[in-house]
Amino acid sequence: MRLCADVGGSFVDIAAFDDAGAIGWRRKVPTPVGDWAAFVTVFADALAVTKGDRVSIATAGLVDPLSGIVTSANIRCIDGQVLADELARALGVPVRVVNDADAFVLAEAARGVAIGHDRVFGIILGTGVGGGLVERGRIVSGAGGIGGEWGHGQVVHESRIAPGANPVFPCGCGLVGCLDTIGSARGLERLHRFLHGVEAASIAITEGAKAGERRAAATVDYWCDLVGGPLAMLLHAVSATIVPVGGGLANATALIAELDGRVRANLLTPATAPIVVPGRLGEDAGLIGAFVAGA
Ligand SMILES: [Zn+2]
Structure with a gap:
């Protein structure tokens, strides 16, 4: 019996998988973000209940493939730790740790919308922009674990002709644009505010655009340009044939369909079927990805 967990900044979703990969016992508890002892206890208790003998974790944060060191801004008690080793020592069972965006892509490739595709570039459009590249069922982690991370690096530049005309915003990483x-969902709201001078929640913008509301539609149209261009370029570079989308904006199916259209219009090889598609596994993707990653 394998214990798998999706460790986010708010909750730990933890479940027991049998050898065939079916989910049995499952529980969701608040993440003890600043308390290592309480963090260990979440897993120790679950192992005791389920008689599990291995642990696989998908977590919000980078996982260095060489050192195993986790970098997590939100979950302080694991930040800077060789999490797999520390947890294995505390629990007395083998532990595997993967990045949650990578886990999402692994899951969609193995059991979701990307079954049958050799190379899958999955993206997260949620509170931030994340991503992961999976080739033949294996994560391409890259140096420092940043493989597939496509959210940083300047894509919006200040206009030379009309300064202030372009939506160039400072990023949390220290760069701009x-x-x-x-x-991200906040980015869509930021763009809407920039274009129209009004506040609106991301869901109001995507629903408004779907209903034909002029300002919301203009925001979504611009957003699809800004996101779709870099995404098309990336697909050329990595030769991925499908892009499962996770995160909150994946639920805005009309938005994702419009993004798909924009990406396909930018591809050198015409695509007859949708490429950018919402993931199929929903809330289970992190857990299933942790299971697929192994222990
Ligand atoms: Zn950045």
């Missing part, structure tokens, strides 16, 4: 500042 990153895709993360536009492509």
